[in-house]
Amino acid sequence: MRPGTGTTVAGDYPDISDHGIIxxxxxxxxxxxDGTIDWFCCPRFDSPTVFGSLVDAERGGFCRISPDADDFVTKQLYLPDTAMLVTRFLTEAxxxxxxxxxxxxxxxxxxxHQLVRMVRVVRGTMTFxxxxxxxxxxxxxxxxxxxxNGAAITFSSDVGRLTLHRIGDPVLHDGQRAGHITPSGDGVRITITLDAGETTGVVLTSGDVExxxxxxxxxxxxxxxxRRYWREWTDASTYTGRWREYVSRSAITLKLMTYAPTGALVAAPTAALPEQVGGERNWxxxxxxxxxxxxxxxxxxxxGHVEEAEAFVKWLMDRIHESVGDxxxxxxxxxxxxxxxxxxxxxxxxxxxxRGSRPVRIGNGAADQLQLDIYGEAMSAIHLADTHGLELPHRGWDQVRDMLDWVCDHWGEPEEGIWETRxxxxHFTYGRFMCWVALDRGIRLAQRRGRPASIERWTAERDRIYEEIxxxxxxxxxxxxxxxxxxDVLDASLLLMPLMGFVAPRDPMWLSTMAAMEETLVSDSLVYRYDPSASPDGLRGSEGTFTLCSFWYVDALARSGHTGRARYTFEKMLTxxxxxxxxxxxxxxTGEQLGNFPQAFSHLALINxxxxxxxxxDHGSGDVEPVLWRGRRDA
Incomplete structure (x- = not known):
């Protein structure tokens, strides 16, 4: 039984995939x-939990609203083009x-922050x-x-407060007051009976409110x-391609994981969901x-969401400014x-x-690792933003110059790599390849904008990296x-080589690499990031295939001229x-979702x-020009 059904059984958890996000x-x-909020951190993504039964069914806390019935069918959907989640309950009554x-x-x-739970009946009668x-x-x-006064409940602790506000006057149903509140352990229990066409609900508010x-x-x-906010936001999208429904849902999901005050994007809203049930890969x-x-x-x-891209680039530049010289x-x-x-x-x-996957970790010990690839990804974002009119000010360019000079000095060092192995x-190939990207994009930016830079040094180091790889x-x-x-272990991160322009997508060396990956890392449409049994990563257990690597594989196939296979693989991934x-x-x-959920990297890889x-x-397999670079090529 799930929490709130009368008997809470330890170890009884929904599938990770059985969730929506608001x-x-x-x-x-x-x-x-089944209408259970089993994960909610407040007041920020990285705050402690208020509801956390997803990582402990008995001690984690929850908020559940569901029919007072032994047997019901549930369906879930979003109101179209919004982040408003509808959970439907179907019974004979x-x-x-x-x-x-x-x-x-x-x-x-x-x-x-307000969390609204609107309850309504559309047919017959139902008691929730x-x-x-x-x-x-x-x-x-x-x-x-x-x-x-029977109208609101406050839950108060030394680290936070939650207030439950009831909606409207209690509804009379068959002479009884619906919306009745009674104590239940360290919480409360509410009954709500509604006829077709009636609506009520509760609002949970964090912070110090009346x-x-x-x-x-x-x-x-x-x-x-x-509803108006989300529909106006989704209407601003310029995507008109073949997969609008999936792309739109992915875009809304990325927006939901963006912290508006700074523009920062969290990797996922959850912590400690396992990459292998019962294992220790719980980050x-x-x-x-x-x-x-x-x-x-x-x-x-x-x-076409330029405002969000600009906000993150500003956040990124602030981090570079704060850390240069450390x-x-x-x-x-x-x-x-x-x-x-x-x-x-x-x-x-x-x-x-x-489901018994210990330990439950908060914080992240990988934060102090040296991962050289981040400089390539950061410079790629800065360069791309510049091509779309988001130009760096003088101070920002000075920070970029200092960063690239640092890359010239340190690209040859050993590091922990993209997968944060322990x-x-x-000397990871991906890290060095992305250092090449960092210097290459810096050179392009300096030349296009006529900015002062150590062009000769950057070029020499970029070429040294190329020759070494x-x-x-x-x-x-x-x-x-x-x-x-x-x-001799293969690594799916190298699928980005053609996308970033390091290797021609039909170069025999690249086609040979693709063939080797397909033999070792690809399982149907699914792609493993690497083989941990062949490349020990310091952790026990195994893991599933990486969704973002699977979408990278789609792009690599298409660029290599296999558009038919790419489309089929992409369609299978959507299932x-x-x-x-x-x-x-x-x-x-067996197709189950593993790890933290939903994952930003997976959804942005789907969009790309x-x-x-x-x-x-649309343009034929012989043309490998990325859509964003069309008409914006550098000299």
Whole structure:
């Protein structure tokens, strides 16, 4: 039984894919098919949990609204072109809906956030039972419960406060008062009986607010304002290709994971969801990776969302400005959404983890790793933004110059690599290839804008990197570019080589690499990032295929002239989305979603693959020009 059904059984968890996401551009909540909010951090993405039963069914806390019935069927969908989630319940007696959404806050950071749960019946009669059991700070902070005049409830702890506001007057049904509130353990229980056409609900508000009964008109105004915001945002998209529904849902999902006050994009709204159920690969993804967010600039500009791309580039430049001259280099690999870099990793021993997947980690110990590839991704984003009119000011160019001079000095060092392995530093091919990208984009930018730069030095180091990759990154026995110079292991990150212009997509060396990857890393349409059994990464257990690598494979196929295979592979990948079109980080052997959910990298890779595949299909397999670069080529 799921929490709130009368008996809570430890270890009873929904599938990771059984969730939708809602949010207000500062935080987000996950809601499963039976109407349970089992993940909600507040007031920010990277704050402690208020509801966290997704990582501990008994001690994590939840908010559930579902029919008071033993047998019902559920369906979920989003209101079209919005982030408003509808969970439908079908019984013989009636059909009811819970519409969950968060009114979008402004660009200023705030502790006050509203989570609206609108309840209505569209056929027959239905009694809903709601149970609210908050557990602050991953269940570590006790709280008190106060019922205020039967109209509102406050849950107060030393680390946060949550207020539940009832909507409108209690409904009389068969002579009984619906909307009755009773204490239930460390929470409350609410019953709501409605006939067809009736609507009510509750609003959960964080922060220090006055408990009150909210009028029905206010609920309706929140509903219409939120729906209008999302429809206006999606209407601004310029994408008109073949996969509008999936691209639109991916774009909305990326928007939901953007922290509006700074423009930073979190990798995922969740922490500690496992890459292997029962394993230890359970990481906290509620932070901004330079790599992931930089790739988002391409996706956002593809769709015409220039404002979001500009906000992230500004955030990125602020990080470069703050860090130039540090011993650790110009950039850290990840930051909190406010730009701070305190990501100390800890484990919460009292939580059992999703389906027993311990440890439950918060913070991220990989934050201080040296990963050289981030400079290529950052410069690619800065260069691309510049081609779309988002030019760097003088101060920004000075920061970029200092960063690229640092890359010239350090590109040959061993590092931890894109996959943040914990098995020791290596001379990763991908890291060096992306250092080539960093210098190449810096040279183009300096030449196009006539900016002062160490062009001769940058060019010499760029060419040295190229020659080294072609000699030490190429393994003649394997007939492929390999993960690092001391191995013959293949690495799916190198699928980006043709996209970034490092190698021609029909170069025999690249076609040979693709063939080797297809034999070793590709399983049907799914792609493993590497073979951990052949390349120890310092962690126990295995993992699923990486969704973003699968979409990279689609793009590599199309650029290599295999547009038919690329389209078929892309269509098959779409079948692995959940019922709402959402993807986690990985896909297991039987198609299950694994890892933190939903995953920004997966969705931005989907957008990029769709846009580029559209271009290849429309312009013929002989033309490999990326759609964003058409008509914008550098000299």
């Amino acid at each position: 949010g207000d551009l500062q935080t987000a909540a996950l809601i499963d098919r 009636g059909v009811g809906e819970v519409i969950d959404f968060m009114p979008v806050t402004g660009g200023e950071a705030t502790d006050v 039972v709601g149970e609210i059991q908050p557990r602050f700070d991953f269940g570590r902070a006790p709280h008190t419960v106060d019922i205020v 408990p009150r009964q909210m009028p029905q008109e206010e609920l309706e105004e929140l509903y219409h304002r939120t 906290d993804y509620r932070y901004t990776w330079i790599r992931d967010a930089s790739f988002s600039v391409y996706a956002l500009l593809c769709l 011993d650790s280099g110009p950039l850290k690999i990840m930051y909190r959404i406010d730009g701070s870099s305190d990501l100390v990793e800890e484990t919460i021993g009292d939580l059992e983890g999703y 098995g020791g530093k290596q 072609m000699s030490t990154g190429w393994n003649p026995e394997r007939g492929a570019f390999v993960q690092h110079l001391d191995t 692995y989305a959940n019922h709402l079109g959402l993807f986690s980080e990985e896909i297991g052997l 693959a769709a846009v580029n595949l559209d271009y290849q299909l």
